[in-house]
Amino acid sequence: MNVTDLGTALVRRRGYAIAVVIVAILAAAYSWANASALRQTSTDLLITPPAFSSGAGDVVDQNPLLNINSNVAQLASALATTMQSEAVASNLVQAGASGGFTVSNVSSDNPNTATITAQIHFVVTGNDADSTLKSANLIVAEAKRQLAKLQTSATAPAKSQATLSMLSAPGTPTLVKSTRLRASGGLAAIIIIVGFVVIIIVDSRLVARATRLRHRTTQRPPSFTPSIGAPAAGGPSGGGAAADGAANGAVNGAVNGHQKSPNEPAPGEGTPAETGEQTPVNDPVS
CATH class of the missing domain: 3.30.70.1130 (EIF_2_alpha)
Structure with a gap:
């Protein structure tokens, strides 16, 4: 962490930084007023x-x-x-x-x-x-x-x-005069240093926590939403093939001018009752 990071942390938590400075000023004023x-x-x-004299005339x-x-x-x-x-x-x-x-x-x-x-x-x-x-x-x-x-x-x-x-x-x-100034100034400096250190430590932890939460959000897999035209569970060989046939019949009917049901017989064909044909029966006597 360099000086720029420290300044950024204090600006980001400027409310707490201002509170620390105010407390330091009040403490310094109290110390100044009560210092002897x-x-x-x-x-x-x-x-x-x-x-002493070493002899006569020794001045x-x-x-x-x-x-x-x-x-x-x-x-x-x-x-x-x-x-x-x-x-x-x-x-x-x-x-x-x-x-x-x-x-x-x-x-x-x-x-x-x-x-x-x-x-x-x-x-x-x-x-x-x-x-x-x-x-x-x-x-x-x-x-x-x-x-x-x-x-x-x-x-x-x-x-x-x-x-x-x-x-x-x-x-x-x-x-x-320096005694009061030394006492009040020293107390204010201690409060500011300790307060700023606490703010920086708390800010770094909060930023790290927010970064972890953001990383978890970006790494979460997208939710699966099934499409409307998805094939049935029977697969392409079962129900899926039937569904495809029904869809094709509907399309052919629409081309000939009317909506065709998947179970409707083709033109020229009919049921045995409609054509008068009878189904041969095996006669065991003959």
């Missing part, structure tokens, strides 16, 4: 290494931002993994956070150019602006605790431990 409008905000943190080593390297990026990856654990999620719920969040320290979405960095990006979502902003601040506080816990468990001296710096604080949560 999500709010979203984001924040960026930077893992900053500790400042470069005292600027921690100039000491960010791949080792710090590895620490940021470890922190991002920790923030996605169930233990952290439980701590956030107990602290009063709601909604959800994503975390990443990858520089780009392109896998060919993406690299890990010391910068950690959080995207926080919630049902309203206040709860979303509260959750973002709780996530920042939990990230600082988890970074200190990671370094303490590695027995790193306090003076050598890295810290988290705020690059961009959580802003005012904005409305995520």
Whole structure:
């Protein structure tokens, strides 16, 4: 079945197709009206290494931002993994956070150019602006605790431990419009696809059934109707011959000017009573 056949089936059953589209529109409208409008905000943190000095007058080593390297990026990856654990999620719920969040320290979405960095990006979502902003601040506080816990468990001296710096604080949560559109559009698409598939399957079966019935009708043998002048059951040697003789006599009589019965004697002939002739009798005495 190609695209043309599919279109033909939908046109042939256009009443059902229109009904499916109407149901999909109503379902999408209902989903749009009842879908919750999500709010979203984001924040960026930077893992900053500790400042140290290798000697008097060493100014470069005292600027921690100039000491960010791949080792710090590895620490940021470890922190991002920790923030996605169930233990952290439980701590956030107990602290009063709601909604959800994503975390990443990858520089780009392109896998060919993406690299890990010391910068950690959080995207926080919630049902309203206040709860979303509260959750973002709780996530920042939990990230600082988890970074200190990671370094303490590695027995790193306090003076050598890295810290988290705020690059961009959580802003005012904005409305995520695509959530309603995604929910309603996805529901409508599913209803239309499933409905059209059902229509096509039912139509193909009905067409196949009609074709079989039409084929049976064309293959049925014609009914036998006997002709009026058919010979009798006696066959040509019996009653059939008699019938032929009667017919011939009738024709000859019609030619001579009168209708002749099949039992009428020929001209010049008559019965013994009419001619005066007697039938001889065998006399046993003589």
